Amino acid sequence: SGPDTYTPTGAVTATPRDAVAQQGERLTTAQGLPLRDTDHSLKAGRRGPVLLQDHHLREKITHFDHERIPERVVHARGAAAHGTFVANGEAAAYTRAAFLKPGAVTETFVRFSTVLGSRGSADTVRDTRGFATKFYTSEGVYDLVGNNIPVFFIQDAIKFPDIIHAGKPHPDREIPQAQSAHDTFWDFVSLHTEAQHHTMWNMSDRALPRSYRMMQGFGIHTFRLINEEGVTTLVKFHWRPRLGTHGLTWEEAQLIAGKDPDFHRRDLADAIEAGAFPEWDFGIQVFPDTEDQLFHGIDLLDPTKIVPEELAPVKVVGTMTLDRNPSNYFAETEQVAFHPGHLVPGIDVTSDPLLQGRLFSYLDTQITRLGGPNFAQLPINRPHAEINDMLRDGMHQTAVHSGVAPYHPNSLDGGCPFPAMVTGGAERGATHDDGAFVDVPQHLAEDVVTREQPASFDDHFSQARLFYRSLTPVEQLHVKQAYAFELGKVYEQAITERQLRCLANIDAELCGFVAEQLGLPAPAPTEQVPDSEPSPALRMVTGDRWPV
Numbered sequence: 001s002g003p004d005t006y007t008p009t010g011a012v013t014a015t016p017r018d019a020v021a022q023q024g025e026r027l028t029t030a031q032g033l034p035l036r037d038t039d040h041s042l043k044a045g046r047r048g049p050v051l052l053q054d055h056h057l058r059e060k061i062t063h064f065d066h067e068r069i070p071e072r073v074v075h076a077r078g079a080a081a082h083g084t085f086v087a088n089g090e091a092a093a094y095t096r097a098a099f100l101k102p103g104a105v106t107e108t109f110v111r112f113s114t115v116l117g118s119r120g121s122a123d124t125v126r127d128t129r130g131f132a133t134k135f136y137t138s139e140g141v142y143d144l145v146g147n148n149i150p151v152f153f154i155q156d157a158i159k160f161p162d163i164i165h166a167g168k169p170h171p172d173r174e175i176p177q178a179q180s181a182h183d184t185f186w187d188f189v190s191l192h193t194e195a196q197h198h199t200m201w202n203m204s205d206r207a208l209p210r211s212y213r214m215m216q217g218f219g220i221h222t223f224r225l226i227n228e229e230g231v232t233t234l235v236k237f238h239w240r241p242r243l244g245t246h247g248l249t250w251e252e253a254q255l256i257a258g259k260d261p262d263f264h265r266r267d268l269a270d271a272i273e274a275g276a277f278p279e280w281d282f283g284i285q286v287f288p289d290t291e292d293q294l295f296h297g298i299d300l301l302d303p304t305k306i307v308p309e310e311l312a313p314v315k316v317v318g319t320m321t322l323d324r325n326p327s328n329y330f331a332e333t334e335q336v337a338f339h340p341g342h343l344v345p346g347i348d349v350t351s352d353p354l355l356q357g358r359l360f361s362y363l364d365t366q367i368t369r370l371g372g373p374n375f376a377q378l379p380i381n382r383p384h385a386e387i388n389d390m391l392r393d394g395m396h397q398t399a400v401h402s403g404v405a406p407y408h409p410n411s412l413d414g415g416c417p418f419p420a421m422v423t424g425g426a427e428r429g430a431t432h433d434d435g436a437f438v439d440v441p442q443h444l445a446e447d448v449v450t451r452e453q454p455a456s457f458d459d460h461f462s463q464a465r466l467f468y469r470s471l472t473p474v475e476q477l478h479v480k481q482a483y484a485f486e487l488g489k490v491y492e493q494a495i496t497e498r499q500l501r502c503l504a505n506i507d508a509e510l511c512g513f514v515a516e517q518l519g520l521p522a523p524a525p526t527e528q529v530p531d532s533e534p535s536p537a538l539r540m541v542t543g544d545r546w547p548v
């Protein structure tokens with residue numbers, strides 16, 4: 001409509017404009033100035049040149065120039081959905097967390113991702129998948145930032161920049177996007193042999209999920225639960241898809257990557273839109289919180305190890321249903337900020353050195369990615385619980401705080417807001433009567449400062465072997481073919497030979513197959529390799545033995 005049909009909507013004192021819908025009778029500038037024309041620049045004469053005076057042109061283009069924010073340094077490509085978690089109460093004996101009490105219903109937001117590709121990369125590459133869940137609990141946000149593979153490449157967060165530099169595309173040509181088909185990746189995993197177990201999972205069908213709806217999820221680290229009585233338990237978290245765990249074949253994955261790089265995000269969104277809401281059972285493996293944190297000889301602080309379900313069955317403690325697609329990818333899927341340090345009373349971390357480093361990394365990276373320290377105010381990150389944090393100002397502050405005394409304690413803003421601060425007196429076994437988060441005091445096994453790690457972290461091959469030997473013959477064939485294919489892309493023969501030496505320490509038949517495919521001799525193992533597992537019944541977490 002032209003200026004003569006324009007009717008002003010109100011005086012300056014009217015309620016602020018609602019900028020959310022981006023609809024209305026008239027287009028305006030960001031300042032609310034009605035515009036007549038947004039298709040032509042202001043020029044000196046019909047044939048130009050364009051005038052710097054055109055404030056609308058400058059505002060429109062300047063805003064556009066700054067539309068992109070940095071993609072995540074890892075897990076850049078993702079798809080997400082909203083959902084609901086319902087607890088069955090089975091965890092209540094172990095944790096006082098309100099969202100795990102019988103019948104508790106909690107809103108969730110889940111973001112699935114690949115790890116290494118950039119934002120525009122294909123969905124079906126051979127890679128680990130992220131499975132990050134935000135629980136908007138009544139006691140604050142709880143984030144479970146997990147993956148679809150139950151172990152990790154490294155035992156200590158200080159190596160994270162190294163494994164990611166090795167896994168990301170080569171620094172010279174920025175290829176390949178896929179994780180495993182290149183020298184730097186195999187160089188790293190054959191030198192840091194703790195990575196061999198995760199690598200074995202990456203060579204399996206687990207690294208080619210059929211759908212995000214058909215993936216297991218794992219918290220990987222061991223966490224500590226604290227119950228109403230203050231008794232602590234160690235746990236590992238599991239998500240099990242009700243649709244079962246399914247993979248693509250390598251040929252399917254490659255074809256789909258070309259034909260429909262959005263395969264997984266389309267599948268998730270279409271299923272939810274059609275009302276086929278994906279569901280996961282949430283489970284815990286429970287271990288006693290002993291001084292040595294070993295369970296059947298497995299070091300619970302070593303994130304390259306699983307605990308077989310035969311030794312610690314998974315107890316189902318609730319179910320999550322994803323039933324709503326995001327309506328704005330940027331505002332929700334892109335701006336969501338997960339952090340393993342977002343905890344609630346009743347759930348605490350352990351001293352796993354990988355987890356400890358993560359506790360620093362996520363907040364740090366998000367300050368860069370989301371432009372300052374106030375991203376908890378973004379709608380997707382806002383807790384659904386009361387906030388009284390005394391944080392102030394900073395880049396992108398949108399709250400107009402009204403208190404005059406943002407410090408504690410104070411006698412100006414109604415005094416001390418906390419009924420009783422827990423100050424250092426909390427002991428292991430302390431109760432949490434005031435509903436606050438209490439850090440569980442830890443006994444240090446040694447009183448030395450050291451970069452050394454326990455000897456129990458030194459076994460790098462036995463669980464890779466256990467995983468391989470637990471697979472069916474066709475699954476084993478896929479693993480063998482994957483190693484042969486990916487190692488066949490490596491240029492430096494010394495790297496391939498070093499990786500073959502690792503395989504020799506895992507399983508002779510696997511090593512022999514891959515070596516033959518590559519036209520290389522199969523090396524002899526340097527460690528003792530048993531012909532069969534001590535317990536043939538022992539299988540890895542495959543999810544097929546859960547109680548229904």
Ligand code: HEM
Pocket residue numbers: 071072073074075078111112113129130131132145146147152156157158160219220221303336337338354357358361362365366369
């Ligand atoms: C992002 C999982 C280890 C640093 C993510 C995401 C997941 C994840 C799922 C994507 C979250 C999203 O969708 O927004 C894991 C798991 C790990 C692990 C399961 C090991 C068990 C680490 C370590 C570090 C690290 C050791 C660093 C020391 C990051 C960073 C991001 C990220 C910087 C990007 C976060 C953002 O930009 O919001 N991780 N990660 N991760 N991870 Fe990890």
